[in-house]
Amino acid sequence: MMSVREKFDGDLIELQNKLLEIGRFTEEALTKSIIALETQNVELALEIMDDDTHADLMYEEINDFAILLIAKQAPVAIDLRRIIVAIKIATDIERIADFAVNIAKATIRIGNEPLVKPIVHIKEMHKITLEMLKLSLEAFSDEDVEKARNVALMDDEVDDLYGQIIRDLLQINMQNTEFTAQITQLSFVCRFLERAADHVTNISEHILYLVKGRQYDLNNH
Amino acid sequence: MNATIVKPTIEAVMNHNNSKQSAKAIVYKTSGLNLWYGENHALKEINLDIHENEVTAIIGPSGCGKSTYIKTLNRMIELVPSVKTSGTIEYRGRNIFNKSYSVEELRTRVGMVFQKPNPFPKSIYENVTYGPKIHGIKDKRILDQIVEESLKGAAIWDEVKDRLNENAFGLSGGQQQRLCIARCLAVEPDVILMDEPTSALDPISTLKVEELVQELKKDFSIIIVTHNMQQAARISDKTAFFLNGEVIEFTNTDKIFSTPLDKRTEDYITGRFG
Numbered sequence: 001m002m003s004v005r006e007k008f009d010g011d012l013i014e015l016q017n018k019l020l021e022i023g024r025f026t027e028e029a030l031t032k033s034i035i036a037l038e039t040q041n042v043e044l045a046l047e048i049m050d051d052d053t054h055a056d057l058m059y060e061e062i063n064d065f066a067i068l069l070i071a072k073q074a075p076v077a078i079d080l081r082r083i084i085v086a087i088k089i090a091t092d093i094e095r096i097a098d099f100a101v102n103i104a105k106a107t108i109r110i111g112n113e114p115l116v117k118p119i120v121h122i123k124e125m126h127k128i129t130l131e132m133l134k135l136s137l138e139a140f141s142d143e144d145v146e147k148a149r150n151v152a153l154m155d156d157e158v159d160d161l162y163g164q165i166i167r168d169l170l171q172i173n174m175q176n177t178e179f180t181a182q183i184t185q186l187s188f189v190c191r192f193l194e195r196a197a198d199h200v201t202n203i204s205e206h207i208l209y210l211v212k213g214r215q216y217d218l219n220n221h
Numbered sequence: 222m223n224a225t226i227v228k229p230t231i232e233a234v235m236n237h238n239n240s241k242q243s244a245k246a247i248v249y250k251t252s253g254l255n256l257w258y259g260e261n262h263a264l265k266e267i268n269l270d271i272h273e274n275e276v277t278a279i280i281g282p283s284g285c286g287k288s289t290y291i292k293t294l295n296r297m298i299e300l301v302p303s304v305k306t307s308g309t310i311e312y313r314g315r316n317i318f319n320k321s322y323s324v325e326e327l328r329t330r331v332g333m334v335f336q337k338p339n340p341f342p343k344s345i346y347e348n349v350t351y352g353p354k355i356h357g358i359k360d361k362r363i364l365d366q367i368v369e370e371s372l373k374g375a376a377i378w379d380e381v382k383d384r385l386n387e388n389a390f391g392l393s394g395g396q397q398q399r400l401c402i403a404r405c406l407a408v409e410p411d412v413i414l415m416d417e418p419t420s421a422l423d424p425i426s427t428l429k430v431e432e433l434v435q436e437l438k439k440d441f442s443i444i445i446v447t448h449n450m451q452q453a454a455r456i457s458d459k460t461a462f463f464l465n466g467e468v469i470e471f472t473n474t475d476k477i478f479s480t481p482l483d484k485r486t487e488d489y490i491t492g493r494f495g
Contacts, residue, residue: 005492074451076478079491213480 008073015065015086016141019093022058023137026093027130029055029100030196034126037107037189038119045104055097062090078210085210089140092199092206096133099192106185106192116172116179122186125161125193128154132200140203145211148204152218158197165190245272248412248442249294253308256289256466258301263289265466267308276434276443278453278474281463282489287446290463291414294444295331296324313411329356332405336417338397340389340404345372345381348389348400352408367407374440375403376433395426402433413437415445419452431456450490454478462486 029048036044066083069075075083132154139147166187173183201218208216249271256264264286271277279287292298293310296317309316317327340348349368350358358364368385372378377399381392389400398418405413415434419427427449434443434456447453453460454474461471462483470477470486481487488494 004494008492076450076454076490077481077487080479 005073008069008075008079011065011069011073012079012082015062015069015083018058018062018065019086019089020137020141022055022062022090022093022097023133023140025055025058026097026100027133027137029097030103030126030130030133033100033103033107034119034123036104037110038123040107040110040112040115042108042111045107048104049101052097052101055094059090059094063087078213081210081213085206088206089203092202096196096199099196102192103189106189110182110185113179113182116176116182116186119186121161121165121168122189122193125158125165125190128158128161129193129197129200132158132197133203136200136203136207139207140210143207143211145208148207149218152201152204155197155201155219158194162190162194245274247271248273248313249444250311250314251308252311254290254293254310255307256286256293256298257305259303263466264293267468269461269468269471271442271444272459273442274438274440275458276438276445276456278457278460279444279446279463280448280450280453280460280489282494284465285463286466287463288416291416291444291446294412294414295328295333297333299324329408330410331412331414332408332410333414333416334398334401334405334418337421338394338401340392340397340400343389344386345389345392345400346385348404349407352404356408371403371407372400374406374437375399376429376436377403393426395422395429398422398426398430399433402430402437406437410441412442412444415443417446417448420448427452450478450492462489464489 029051032044032048035041036048066087069083070080073079132151135147135154136151138144139151169183169187169190173180198219205216205218208218247270249269251267251269251271254264254267255262267290279291281287289298293306294312294317298304298306306318309318311317312327312331315322341351343351346368349371350364353364353367358367369378369382372381377396380396381400384391389397392400398421402413402418419430422430431452434445437443438458445453445457457474459472460474460477462469462477462481462485464485470481470483472482477486478490481490
């Protein structure tokens, strides 16, 4: 059947592309944030903070565009869900971009004080979170429910690592209190990554809602 | 002053809630309905239950059979030569196609409002009293009362009460349509059929008629054919989607407009064809 809403179909694709764009930007910011932390590169951290305005602008643009589409096209059913879900996913992604900024700020606070130990586990946590974000964007773009569910399962690994790293850091702190400031910052970084992974899980839920038309709770499975 | 507030008992509340949940009576039961215009098979195996005090919307692209269906419900379709039907339509339990069923009796119970407002070239007052007079009501006091109640029921009383003797053609299109609804209410029908009642009206008049439909469903059962899908979404409880003479999907309006089951329904309501 020939579509009679070509312009609207084009607009929906544009909305999706804008979302993938802010998603890719956030992936990059998150990647840079851990490089900055590991290499104690304050300059790179500052750059991440500066660049965040770009994510904020893209987020606003997605919202404005979505509102306009609702106002002009009076969408229903899957069309309406596509737009509402775009707004929700954009909110989660923007929040993840903020966590990259938070990690950058922690890097600046630690400054050039030698790290109490190599951040192997934090990097592992980061790697999984980043992978989750990448997969969730693929799942969104392909409307792949299976992939979205798998992403949510990966969140358990992040949670486990989070518990383990926090215990390690507390242990170090008990043995040597002069690094308390740094250990606090590293704990924050872990918390930011753990929260970022939760927001990716939210994205998975939104994808399920988009495709199935009902709410799923993947955070407490 | 001496009024006391009686708190409802728990049982009363429960019963009330239960009665709310219980299924509403069926006004129209359509079973295996087929209709042909000569060789053209316009309605195919239609099965639909229409419940009382609900608004049932019929949607679908041009030529899908929705107007044919609604005109079958009051047997107006018989005016078209070469129409043949099979199957049954029961109105309140009686098959309307039975030879013994008089069409006059059916149309007293089932009023109709058309796409274009069609008031008689008479005064506003006479438009409303036309039906009741045919039914033998002559008492001026009763007729006055019917006029006031019907015009109030159609949400037009305040706009016309001071010019009841003026010609109905002096009213705006939206007012004429509400007058036609008042004319329909004057004979105290059970069901009101509406065939695209707002398609010739401006947006504000459209919203007024939509508001009115919400009020009317408390006392009547309403079946509305509409091209305006947002209208169906706004005002109806159930929606039937017709396509090529078939009912593709018939369910709660909220369901149809959020998660329809059939791809063709989804394509239609999201404007991908039609």
